[in-house]
Amino acid sequence: MKFYYTFLFLITNFCLHAQSASIKGQLQDADGAAVIFANLALYSSTDSLLKKVETSDENGRFQLQGLDAGNYFLTATYVGMAEFRKEGIALGKGQQLDLGKLSFSPAATDLVQATVTADRAMVEVKPDRTVFNVQGTINSTGADAIELLRKAPGVTVDNNDNVNVLGRAGVLVYVDGKRLPLGGQDLSNYLKSLTADQIDRIDIITNPGAKYEAEGNAGIIDIRLKKDENLGANGSVNLTGSMGRYAQTFGSASGNYRNKRLNLFATLGGAKGKGYNDMAFFSKQNNLLLDETNKSTNEWQNGNARLGADFFIGKKHTAGFLFSGFDQNFDRGNTNRIALSQQVAPEAIDSILVARNTAVEDRSNFTYNLNYRFDNSKGRTLNLDLDYGKYDMNGDRYQPNRYYNASETVLTSENIDSFNTSTGIDISTFKLDFEEELLGGKLGLGTKLSRVASDNQFLVFDVNNGIPIQSDSLSNRFGYTENVYAGYVSFARPLGEKWNLSAGLRAEQTDADGELKAFREDLQQDPVKLKYLSWFPSAGLTYQAAPMHSIALNYGRRINRPDYNVLNPFNSRLSELSYERGNPNLKPEIVNNVELGWTYAYRFNFKIGYSRTVDQITRLIGPDEFDKRASFITWANLASQTIWSLNASLPFDVRKGWNAYFNFNASHVNNQATYPKGGSVDVQVYTYNIYTQQTFDLPYGFKAEVSGWFSGPGVWGGVFLYETSWSLNLGLQRKFLQNKLNVRLSANDIFYESGWEGYSDFNGLYSEGHGNWDSRRVSLSLSYNFGNQKVKSRKRETGMEKEAERVGGGQ
Numbered sequence: 001m002k003f004y005y006t007f008l009f010l011i012t013n014f015c016l017h018a019q020s021a022s023i024k025g026q027l028q029d030a031d032g033a034a035v036i037f038a039n040l041a042l043y044s045s046t047d048s049l050l051k052k053v054e055t056s057d058e059n060g061r062f063q064l065q066g067l068d069a070g071n072y073f074l075t076a077t078y079v080g081m082a083e084f085r086k087e088g089i090a091l092g093k094g095q096q097l098d099l100g101k102l103s104f105s106p107a108a109t110d111l112v113q114a115t116v117t118a119d120r121a122m123v124e125v126k127p128d129r130t131v132f133n134v135q136g137t138i139n140s141t142g143a144d145a146i147e148l149l150r151k152a153p154g155v156t157v158d159n160n161d162n163v164n165v166l167g168r169a170g171v172l173v174y175v176d177g178k179r180l181p182l183g184g185q186d187l188s189n190y191l192k193s194l195t196a197d198q199i200d201r202i203d204i205i206t207n208p209g210a211k212y213e214a215e216g217n218a219g220i221i222d223i224r225l226k227k228d229e230n231l232g233a234n235g236s237v238n239l240t241g242s243m244g245r246y247a248q249t250f251g252s253a254s255g256n257y258r259n260k261r262l263n264l265f266a267t268l269g270g271a272k273g274k275g276y277n278d279m280a281f282f283s284k285q286n287n288l289l290l291d292e293t294n295k296s297t298n299e300w301q302n303g304n305a306r307l308g309a310d311f312f313i314g315k316k317h318t319a320g321f322l323f324s325g326f327d328q329n330f331d332r333g334n335t336n337r338i339a340l341s342q343q344v345a346p347e348a349i350d351s352i353l354v355a356r357n358t359a360v361e362d363r364s365n366f367t368y369n370l371n372y373r374f375d376n377s378k379g380r381t382l383n384l385d386l387d388y389g390k391y392d393m394n395g396d397r398y399q400p401n402r403y404y405n406a407s408e409t410v411l412t413s414e415n416i417d418s419f420n421t422s423t424g425i426d427i428s429t430f431k432l433d434f435e436e437e438l439l440g441g442k443l444g445l446g447t448k449l450s451r452v453a454s455d456n457q458f459l460v461f462d463v464n465n466g467i468p469i470q471s472d473s474l475s476n477r478f479g480y481t482e483n484v485y486a487g488y489v490s491f492a493r494p495l496g497e498k499w500n501l502s503a504g505l506r507a508e509q510t511d512a513d514g515e516l517k518a519f520r521e522d523l524q525q526d527p528v529k530l531k532y533l534s535w536f537p538s539a540g541l542t543y544q545a546a547p548m549h550s551i552a553l554n555y556g557r558r559i560n561r562p563d564y565n566v567l568n569p570f571n572s573r574l575s576e577l578s579y580e581r582g583n584p585n586l587k588p589e590i591v592n593n594v595e596l597g598w599t600y601a602y603r604f605n606f607k608i609g610y611s612r613t614v615d616q617i618t619r620l621i622g623p624d625e626f627d628k629r630a631s632f633i634t635w636a637n638l639a640s641q642t643i644w645s646l647n648a649s650l651p652f653d654v655r656k657g658w659n660a661y662f663n664f665n666a667s668h669v670n671n672q673a674t675y676p677k678g679g680s681v682d683v684q685v686y687t688y689n690i691y692t693q694q695t696f697d698l699p700y701g702f703k704a705e706v707s708g709w710f711s712g713p714g715v716w717g718g719v720f721l722y723e724t725s726w727s728l729n730l731g732l733q734r735k736f737l738q739n740k741l742n743v744r745l746s747a748n749d750i751f752y753e754s755g756w757e758g759y760s761d762f763n764g765l766y767s768e769g770h771g772n773w774d775s776r777r778v779s780l781s782l783s784y785n786f787g788n789q790k791v792k793s794r795k796r797e798t799g800m801e802k803e804a805e806r807v808g809g810g811q
Contacts, residue, residue: 021091024063025099027056027076027084034060035104037601038078045071045087055653069093078104078602123153123649123661130154130649132202145191145199145223147748147775150727151709152202153663154647155221156689158716158756161188162619165218166206166609166645167667167687167714170560170589170617172216175223176322178367178387179213186393186423186565189363191223193302193328195250197238197781198269200226206609207538207556207595210488210504211433211444214536217560217591217613225306226254226267233257234787242779246297248273255787263310272301279771285764286628289346291339294574302328316376322369330361330395336575340629349406355575359397366390379437391425398463401576415576416463417471425454441493444504448486455479456568472519478568482512482561492540500542508559509533514567514584528567528584534559550599558593562586562617566635580633587637589615609645616641618671619717622679623765631765638673638681638718657697665689671718679763685721687714705731713758722758727751727775742783749775 490504755772
């Protein structure tokens with residue numbers, strides 16, 4: 001039977017190809033050498049519609065199959081050579097056309113600025129960043145930004161949704177080239193609200209240059225939302241349904257109108273669903289045993305909007321504006337249960353604490369951007385950005401702490417609390433960048449002024465007989481203001497035919513004030529004031545050792561400042577015995593990063609990294625100093641963290657119709673610290689992560705995908721050592737109606753193995769735990785594109801687009 005199906009598959013394909021036409025040929029350079037792995041695109045001559053894409057093989061040969069009769073033109077691109085273009089290709093019905101040998105012309109290419117423009121490959125490695133194209137993976141269906149980051153090369157996400165890059169914590173998250181002033185759970189909630197249908201790609205910049213702000217030890221992750229670039233009126237509608245333990249739905253519609261002088265674009269979206277998160281911990285402290293479980297549900301709905309315009313004023317000037325708005329509501333439930341016993345008699349339970357939390361939250365943000373760009377097309381550019389963003393978060397939580405006997409049948413005591421929390425963040429920035437060709441290279445100058453002001457209120461109430469009474473000993477307000485004044489200079493130029501150098505220096509003056517406003521005078525603490533000037537050099541050196549070999553060495557110094565999430569000392573509780581609190585005495589962390597990369601054939605990429613951080617801000621779990629039963633999570637500075645890392649990005653064309661991608665990331669982490677009040681950190685860990693995606697072209701226009709990741713053991717925060725986890729995902733895609741309707745079906749984490757488990761041992765508290773969430777899901781997505789889908793215009797990028805697309809080592 002298996003032979004029969006194989007035979008039928010081969011016969012079907014043979015018949016299909018026998019009825020269709022094809023084009024083949026061989027690419028070579030000016031010296032007659034084969035040009036391998038070049039990108040080819042075939043367009044219809046009548047409407048410039050893209051018909052087929054392909055890459056040349058290891059002998060420079062290519063073949064475009066399954067074509068209809070008609071008139072076409074062919075383009076081929078390869079780094080270091082001028083674009084090849086062949087017009088007037090007339091193809092008859094069933095014709096097998098051989099174009100013979102096609103020769104590129106040489107072109108002078110600055111490798112610092114070079115970009116491999118493959119046709120939306122899942123992963124593109126550029127000189128200063130790795131690009132993860134969301135539309136390059138079928139299994140993105142039904143995912144949010146957090147889940148997509150778990151699949152991104154060199155990126156890992158821990159059990160608290162903290163994002164690491166190349167084993168390094170402290171990544172700075174951007175959306176459309178603009179920094180998000182959120183951290184911790186606020187950032188996680190926002191990223192979970194961004195659906196895959198809204199995201200075009202994710203740029204991972206591990207060693208940003210002087211032009212970028214120095215914040216973010218692990219570099220920058222820039223999430224780029226979709227924006228149509230076709231001429232005329234265009235749009236799309238997306239609808240996704242996803243089912244795990246609970247259902248989730250996502251919908252969005254976008255449209256744009258573009259001509260030679262104007263580009264208008266808008267997007268509306270919304271989502272609704274429910275999820276869960278289960279955790280369990282078994283802890284030993286102060287001769288006690290604590291058996292803790294946390295079962296959480298989260299019902300949510302959100303809406304978002306984007307509206308913008310670009311005005312092309314003559315040939316040299318572009319102005320634009322962009323508005324983004326977002327609102328999300330949560331209805332949360334959490335049951336925290338802790339059984340307490342003595343270590344000498346673990347089977348004899350003393351008491352059981354049950355805290356059934358209910359909470360409602362509302363989060364919204366609105367951002368505004370005005371942009372002006374001058375470009376004389378001769379190397380001189382000026383870009384001005386004015387930004388303002390407002391972020392608001394409000395929540396009410398009800399927490400009854402009830403203690404029961406060992407059989408959980410008799411209520412022995414109860415303490416009922418309620419919480420009212422609010423956070424308001426205002427962020428304003430002014431940014432000016434200038435570039436000029438000078439001395440055979442490019443000089444860059446710029447400045448950025450930014451102000452972040454946050455007001456955080458945390459009110460705790462004791463509920464007696466249904467009446468809430470504010471607890472002045474536990475309530476507070478925390479205000480935090482941060483002003484950063486920055487300037488930079490950068491320069492890049494080739495040094496001969498094979499070498500390219502880039503270097504930059506950025507200076508940032510930081511003035512930050514944090515003030516805790518207690519409701520009791522005896523609890524008032526002195527304000528936290530930080531004033532310091534920091535210098536951030538960066539440099540990059542690229543060597544083209546041979547036509548197929550490129551080597552790059554990059555260095556950068558960066559900073560990670562503590563934000564309002566980790567500075568506020570208030571207690572955020574799951575129960576009376578399990579809580580989290582900030583640390584107002586945190587210092588900024590400073591890191592020096594060095595990366596050595598090798599690229600072969602412009603597609604296989606290898607990178608070795610070294611990172612040394614002082615005053616590393618990390619997450620620790622320890623025992624409460626007043627209540628011997630309680631434990632808490634807090635933030636502290638490690639004395640140092642040293643990381644060695646290795647990353648390999650490997651795309652393969654296994655055979656016609658089968659493409660494979662592998663990403664391997666490994667690192668060695670060394671955490672060191674000693675604290676005055678007891679407790680030390682001495683952790684050395686090897687960890688690794690493997691991601692693969694296999695894509696198959698099937699008969700009748702179907703495309704299948706098998707993807708998955710495997711994460712080896714490692715460390716989260718300072719001391720939590722986790723075990724292995726993995727996930728396997730399946731996807732199927734088919735396009736209809738002349739490729740305007742795209743239908744995708746995906747099944748994620750089908751074996752439900754992406755959960756976590758591990759342990760920590762710090763300052764007298766030993767805790768082991770495990771957890772999982774709603775990761776096993778089946779999703780169906782429908783996407784329809786409409787309008788004038790003609791060839792893309794030769795876009796003159798606005799400043800915000802140019803900023804995100806910029807490449808070039810140490811710039």
